[in-house]
Amino acid sequence: MGDHRYDLSHLPDSAGAGANEPAARAARRDRAVRAAVAQGLVGPDEPIAGLLDVDGIRATAAALHAAFDAVTAPGTPVLHAFAVKATPLVPVLRLLAEAGLGAEVASPGELALATAAGIPPERIVLDSPAKTPAEIREALRLGVALNADNPQELERLDAILDGATPSSPVGVRVNPQVGGGSIGALSTATPTSKFGVALRDPGARDWVLGAYAARPWLTRLHAHSGSQGMPLELLAEGLGALYDLAEEINEAAGRKQIDTLDIGGGLPVNFHSDADDPSHAAYAALLRKTVPGLFDGRYGLVTEFGRSVLAKHGTVLARVEYTKSAGERPIAVTHAGVQVATRTVYNPESWPLRIAAFDAEGRPRTGDTVVQDVAGPACFAGDLLATGQTMPRLHPGDWAAALDTGAYYFAHHYAYNSLPRPAVHGWTERPGAAGEEPEVRFATVRPAQTVAEIVAEGGEAHRDGLTGLADL
Numbered sequence: 001m002g003d004h005r006y007d008l009s010h011l012p013d014s015a016g017a018g019a020n021e022p023a024a025r026a027a028r029r030d031r032a033v034r035a036a037v038a039q040g041l042v043g044p045d046e047p048i049a050g051l052l053d054v055d056g057i058r059a060t061a062a063a064l065h066a067a068f069d070a071v072t073a074p075g076t077p078v079l080h081a082f083a084v085k086a087t088p089l090v091p092v093l094r095l096l097a098e099a100g101l102g103a104e105v106a107s108p109g110e111l112a113l114a115t116a117a118g119i120p121p122e123r124i125v126l127d128s129p130a131k132t133p134a135e136i137r138e139a140l141r142l143g144v145a146l147n148a149d150n151p152q153e154l155e156r157l158d159a160i161l162d163g164a165t166p167s168s169p170v171g172v173r174v175n176p177q178v179g180g181g182s183i184g185a186l187s188t189a190t191p192t193s194k195f196g197v198a199l200r201d202p203g204a205r206d207w208v209l210g211a212y213a214a215r216p217w218l219t220r221l222h223a224h225s226g227s228q229g230m231p232l233e234l235l236a237e238g239l240g241a242l243y244d245l246a247e248e249i250n251e252a253a254g255r256k257q258i259d260t261l262d263i264g265g266g267l268p269v270n271f272h273s274d275a276d277d278p279s280h281a282a283y284a285a286l287l288r289k290t291v292p293g294l295f296d297g298r299y300g301l302v303t304e305f306g307r308s309v310l311a312k313h314g315t316v317l318a319r320v321e322y323t324k325s326a327g328e329r330p331i332a333v334t335h336a337g338v339q340v341a342t343r344t345v346y347n348p349e350s351w352p353l354r355i356a357a358f359d360a361e362g363r364p365r366t367g368d369t370v371v372q373d374v375a376g377p378a379c380f381a382g383d384l385l386a387t388g389q390t391m392p393r394l395h396p397g398d399w400a401a402a403l404d405t406g407a408y409y410f411a412h413h414y415a416y417n418s419l420p421r422p423a424v425h426g427w428t429e430r431p432g433a434a435g436e437e438p439e440v441r442f443a444t445v446r447p448a449q450t451v452a453e454i455v456a457e458g459g460e461a462h463r464d465g466l467t468g469l470a471d472l
């Protein structure tokens with residue numbers, strides 16, 4: 001991490017504890033948009049970028065620690081393992097590591113990203129439902145904790161260990177089957193979810209008890225009852241089931257076999273305003289009330305929050321290329337669509353985004369409010385960031401900002417139409433002179449993908465691979 005341009009932790013912390021107050025957050029974002037335009041990070045030839053609010057991320061990391069510190073017995077080990085899938089960007093993981101977080105990973109790629117960020121193995125948890133023997137061996141070699149998803153995986157582990165005790169903490173993932181939330185695709189605790197051991201299925205609980213009795217080295221238990229759209233009460237109910245099962249296992253063992261409960265992530269995010277609602281503090285307090293035994297110091301805790309750590313800190317800034325009207329509906333055609341907001345475009349009811357309007361200089365647009373569509377650049381009719389949104393009328397050369405996109409959005413590129421991965425920049429502020437606005441400073445998180453890279457990734461080196469087949 002010698003190159004400071006790629007090291008967000010190098011940026012000074014200028015905002016402090018109040019950074020995530022809604023008004024402060026919005027004001028900071030407005031200044032960042034203005035600065036991104038003024039400093040040429042975006043422009044006619046760079047018509048889209050992702051922006052990350054470094055002060056906001058730092059404040060959320062601090063708030064997450066404080067939320068669990070407030071409800072756990074002093075001295076309880078708590079590891080907040082950020083779900084890398086939410087924002088798989090090395091400088092972001094580095095920033096979070098500096099703020100005391102670890103990483104939850106679910107693939108060799110995510111493990112490599114966490115390692116590249118300098119996160120030590122003992123602060124990483126591997127959770128994929130499809131771990132290969134090689135991935136399991138590598139986790140054990142590194143000392144990375146892992147949660148077995150199913151009986152077959154546990155047998156595979158047995159075979160790999162061949163009687164030895166693992167050097168990594170190992171647990172089993174269970175599905176408490178408490179039910180789903182409003183978004184089926186993100187509900188992991190339904191009766192038929194693909195994740196973990198389905199605890200309420202006939203015989204499953206006994207199987208889990210037997211598995212722990214037979215393997216004294218199983219010291220963790222894991223559940224992740226996410227995610228967006230899940231009522232908090234249901235999340236808490238799932239963790240109540242996790243806790244009860246751990247108690248039963250420990251009682252049967254006559255000792256504290258399970259020493260750590262991994263309670264997953266899954267805290268939903270508010271996509272309708274700048275408020276952190278629900279907050280980590282509210283969730284921790286609810287868990288403390290519902291499952292007090294989780295926090296009395298007998299169990300270490302691992303959390304795996306992703307969306308709730310990063311979503312509110314990301315903005316996609318996209319240039320308005322043209323404006324038009326169809327069926328009397330104003331439409332702004334921008335450079336952000338399905339490639340950066342895949343879930344929203346394919347499932348707009350479940351994933352509505354707020355779009356903020358800025359003029360060509362990056363100043364917030366006010367007045368002349370209309371009902372308009374904000375479209376993306378991709379060649380299909382449904383490529384819309386927002387449909388019928390009431391907002392200030394956009395003009396060619398303006399900027400449309402898709403808010404709350406720091407998790408599962410611009411870092412999850414979808415290569416439709418070979419649209420390039422946009423650059424991502426992190427920003428912080430230096431206090432301005434008396435009466436002056438703060439100065440916004442940017443650091444590169446990821447450069448934009450080039451057209452040459454697109455061609456190379458499109459198989460350029462194998463250009464004659466298919467046509468040459470006939471000659472073989």
Ligand SMILES: Cc1ncc(COP(=O)(O)O)c(C=O)c1O
Pocket residue numbers: 083085086104127224226227228264265266267304305306307308
């Ligand atoms: C095992 C596991 N942990 C944590 C997460 C992170 O969830 P969220 O981003 O909703 O906090 C996920 C998301 O899919 C997951 O599968």
